Amino acid sequence: MIKTNLTETARAAGRAARKLALADGLARNLALKHLAGALRQSQSLILEANSRDQAAARSGGLADHLVDRLSLNEAGLKELILAVEKVMSLPDPLGEISDRKTLDSGLEVSRLRIPLGLIAFICEARPGALVEAGALTLKSGNGLMVKCGKEMAQTAAALKNAFGRALTASGFDQGAVTVLPTLDRDELRELLTLSEIIDLVIPRGGEGLIRFVSENSRIPVLKHFKGVCHLYVDEGADLSQALAILINGKTQRPSTCNSLEALLVHRTEAPAFLALAGPELAARGVVIKADPAARAFLPQAELAEAEDWGREFLDLTLAARIVPDFEAALAHIAAYGSNHTEVIATRDPGRADRFLRSVEAGCVMVNASSRLNDGGCLGLGAEIGISTTRLHAYGPMGLRELTTTRFIVTGHGHLR
């Protein structure tokens, strides 16, 4: 795709986005209803296309976990259709009027909630991410340009067709959800310069992709690089509850960003807690990398090396360390955390409060599993990603984070 075409495609997407922004909630919901219908109707086409992508990926030697993420079966597609219908059922995020006030002068000032505009979503080969991003942006009145990994080219074409039919049936332009053809790195770089047309870029994938997007984008980027999540077991904590939180956080789905990577234990609890945790973790295949003090209670553990602190293992590996006190736990997290999810297991309300207020992360938790840091689990209904930077959104991003507000002001001839 040559630059002119990419710019033209983006402009058309921008025009389609403006129509969507001005449509009412019923019209946007109608598009989602047609989308669910089109996905249902095209089920066999989509699954066949995905089988071809899978076969090509396997014969091309794509790593197993990437083929997994690329794969879509009947049950997976059904779940996606349900997700579209779930998004449809959420309250309309647009049009809300807030902060309404009448100034002493009589000037009426308030804020109106509006969409962000046109969003570029850069993901790897994950069909579910494409469908969810499309549903969330339609619901929130934003235009979307999606660039997926080339390994899902056939699936993307089938999904594009479903989006196209749904948009046409509901009276919107097909450009409102533009599924781009495969772009090479130079073309992607071009896309990332279109700051006059595209309002936001959301990359989702490995750290390499996200760094590439961040470093080459002239458009604001919402992203998280990685999740290095800690559990701190405080003095006096409920140890069996803490153990359940540890096991869930580490083993329920270790490849995800909200899984635990490191355990910090207060020294008074360390003998009892580590004696409990060691065998339970070992029984689930977890490899522990411990500091020398913790190793005294974890005979099976390897010795942690400097680079194991702050490392995102993304597998069944856990770094473990004994800390002398609460302050040392805070200092460790401040040094090695990634602004993603941090957890304290404690019975002390004062330390719980201090942890919530002072630990730097988009989501800070007391006595709950880090795995619950997810838009769905936290009651947002759906999420388009998790932000680890503080501009615009911090933590899981739901529909509200796909909107902003403008000031609307009504006077009666007011002057300055």
Next chain:
Amino acid sequence: MIKTNLTETARAAGRAARKLALADGLARNLALKHLAGALRQSQSLILEANSRDQAAARSGGLADHLVDRLSLNEAGLKELILAVEKVMSLPDPLGEISDRKTLDSGLEVSRLRIPLGLIAFICEARPGALVEAGALTLKSGNGLMVKCGKEMAQTAAALKNAFGRALTASGFDQGAVTVLPTLDRDELRELLTLSEIIDLVIPRGGEGLIRFVSENSRIPVLKHFKGVCHLYVDEGADLSQALAILINGKTQRPSTCNSLEALLVHRTEAPAFLALAGPELAARGVVIKADPAARAFLPQAELAEAEDWGREFLDLTLAARIVPDFEAALAHIAAYGSNHTEVIATRDPGRADRFLRSVEAGCVMVNASSRLNDGGCLGLGAEIGISTTRLHAYGPMGLRELTTTRFIVTGHGHLR
């Protein structure tokens, strides 16, 4: 300043910012109180330093309007001290808990309002901007690194001293407000790569400075490039009210971004309105650049050229055009507006509502002067700038826009 030092300075500012973030509102207000006191105490030192800067700028041939902006007299300094005290009196923007809900599972989820972190403020030689930015960031618990134009080097040193004394007297680190020495473009470029330490960059100044910062920053940037504000006089508008809004918007302070640059008049009102407006504008020295249709009623007007639409004149020049209907006015603004401030003069509630909802700008107004788009005038108490992009903040940015929220979650052993 070599790179290591700049990085070290930023790291120290980041540490100071974290202390500020964790301090309570009383402690942050105490710093503001000491700041007002230190500015009062140092009044003659600051004014003398500023006189030296002015003299050097004049002998160096700096343009008059830039010398104006650099200049600080006794009355101006008093106003700044009052502004610091005003910021002190505003409600604490931090610590607010919002969106509190208990999910069906019993998990308690809410959002805690926190500072953004460390902000780099890049401004030209404007002493007031430095003091206001410092007051707003202290109030909102953010660290600040300020880089001002070299023309105010002496004033900056005197102000830095006042900030330093206020911070020390209130128990904070001086790094919380770091006034940087003059940086050349390479050093500024270095500063803009420190995305691991600095959370946000706010440039304030001419379009050239803002473009340089936007194009070279790896850190998120909040900015506005320019303000091309339109007044549309609708069919049936109160013409004498519309005239007052036009005169105020164009002439009250034409060098500012929220001044009017263009007038659009509905064809049915054009004969009467332009006959009224022409002499009033001429009497105030306004040069009109009109399209041929408008020129028929504005004998003194020049003929507008293509590049006059969407142009930020920043002086007593006004582009004027007759539009056939409301839709044409919307289309003109969509094509030439700058997402800053747009105004309609109308008596029709339906068109007022459509204008507010559909015109793309951070601030959209009905029957009020564009000059009122200012944090102070809109009841925000104070502002650090006006954003014309939709990420994080759109329109005037007050204290709340210097904060964000994190999710705080409390469970009782909740797992996924």
